[in-house]
Amino acid sequence: xxxxxxxxxxxxxxxxxxxxxxxxxxxxxxxxxxxxxxxxxxxxxxxxxxxxxxxxxxxxxxxxxxxxxxxxxxxxxxxxxxxxxxxxxxxxxxxxxxxxxxxxxxxxxxxxxxxxxxxxxxxxxxxxxxxxxxxxxxxxxxxxxxxxxxxxxxxxxxxxxxxxxxxxxxxxxxxxxxxxxxxxxxxxxxxxxxxxx
Amino acid sequence: xxxxxxxxxxxxxxxxxxxxxxxxxxxxxxxxxxxxxxxxxxxxxxxxxxxxxxxxxxxxxxxxxxxxxxxxxxxxxxxxxxxxxxxxxxxxxxxxxxxxxxxxxxxxxxxxxxxxxxxxxxxxxxxxxxxxxxxxxxxxxxxxxxxxxxxxxxxxxxxxxxxxxxxxxxxxxxxx
Numbered sequence: 001x002x003x004x005x006x007x008x009x010x011x012x013x014x015x016x017x018x019x020x021x022x023x024x025x026x027x028x029x030x031x032x033x034x035x036x037x038x039x040x041x042x043x044x045x046x047x048x049x050x051x052x053x054x055x056x057x058x059x060x061x062x063x064x065x066x067x068x069x070x071x072x073x074x075x076x077x078x079x080x081x082x083x084x085x086x087x088x089x090x091x092x093x094x095x096x097x098x099x100x101x102x103x104x105x106x107x108x109x110x111x112x113x114x115x116x117x118x119x120x121x122x123x124x125x126x127x128x129x130x131x132x133x134x135x136x137x138x139x140x141x142x143x144x145x146x147x148x149x150x151x152x153x154x155x156x157x158x159x160x161x162x163x164x165x166x167x168x169x170x171x172x173x174x175x176x177x178x179x180x181x182x183x184x185x186x187x188x189x190x191x192x193x194x195x196x197x
Numbered sequence: 198x199x200x201x202x203x204x205x206x207x208x209x210x211x212x213x214x215x216x217x218x219x220x221x222x223x224x225x226x227x228x229x230x231x232x233x234x235x236x237x238x239x240x241x242x243x244x245x246x247x248x249x250x251x252x253x254x255x256x257x258x259x260x261x262x263x264x265x266x267x268x269x270x271x272x273x274x275x276x277x278x279x280x281x282x283x284x285x286x287x288x289x290x291x292x293x294x295x296x297x298x299x300x301x302x303x304x305x306x307x308x309x310x311x312x313x314x315x316x317x318x319x320x321x322x323x324x325x326x327x328x329x330x331x332x333x334x335x336x337x338x339x340x341x342x343x344x345x346x347x348x349x350x351x352x353x354x355x356x357x358x359x360x361x362x363x364x365x366x367x368x369x370x371x372x373x
Contacts, residue, residue, distance in 0.1 A: 117260050146343050146346075149315065159252040162216050
């Protein structure tokens with residue numbers, strides 16, 4: 001398991017990183033904040049407040065949490081502090097079932113409270129389904145998979161599956177330039193369902 | 198995308214896919230009124246395959262497609278559900294076979310993993326052209342593979358320059 005580029009080889013950091021990523025995936029508000037910082041490169045509290053339209057106290061407290069989790073660093077050398085994100089990736093391998101979590105999945109989680117289709121997907125089917133849907137959204141967006149084929153293999157109601165693919169299309173388009181581990185995300189085009197098991 | 202004919206000409210039938218209506222509802226302040234206005238202004242009707250109608254109607258209530266006003270669009274006349282494609286017609290069935298091969302190739306799947314229903318857009322377009330109900334067909338979809346597959350299949354079966362595909366996302370951008 002490889003957590004956070006800087007932590008390679010250090011077991012303590014690896015497990016801490018695992019827990020940090022798990023927390024981001026559990027808390028959409030933190031997830032959204034993390035990927036905003038990642039996309040911006042460097043950002044101040046004022047810019048965060050203006051972009052996300054959130055109360056100042058919440059912004060300070062959440063940024064403090066992200067710093068404590070080790071996924072964001074705070075530069076205090078200037079009068080106005082700036083934040084930047086540590087790009088994170090986590091490859092889970094459970095008895096051969098492998099998945100690499102990258103900031104793109106974190107962004108999808110972060111959008112869910114504002115997106116009824118992602119919200120419904122998470123509520124009814126859970127994070128695993130969202131992660132699976134992302135593996136279909138990637139070839140769908142680059143023209144490597146038919147929307148209908150992706151929708152059927154996702155095994156959701158058809159029109160709902162298409163709505164999920166559209167929601168993730170926006171996520172993929174926004175995150176591909178910002179996510180340094182984007183190419184590590186599994187691509188469903190390469191895994192035909194009949195070839196499994 | 199090259200346009201072999203003017204899609205707004207009166208002899209063109211517009212065939213729309215599920216994704217167009219989903220994309221419409223997902224935009225901020227959903228854009229169904231813009232789509233309806235576009236249809237009315239250009240005096241066109243979106244013909245949808247039967248399965249598209251069923252898919253939109255069967256979506257969970259809290260999802261975007263579950264809130265698509267497809268029935269009122271149908272009642273108002275700017276959406277029309279197509280008759281079942283004429284599967285016994287050899288041209289239609291050849292087009293469907295070709296669409297199936299195209300989608301299988303482009304999605305890297307075996308042909309037996311592509312279902313007849315995946316070829317519905319091409320089948321409806323082939324039926325309209327072969328029966329001479331339409332001189333030209335414009336397919337509006339957010340499924341680029343399926344759209345391009347329909348164009349390739351119809352072109353290969355004697356309807357070259359009589360079909361084109363319009364990207365549903367681009368159309369919505371343009372009309373809103």
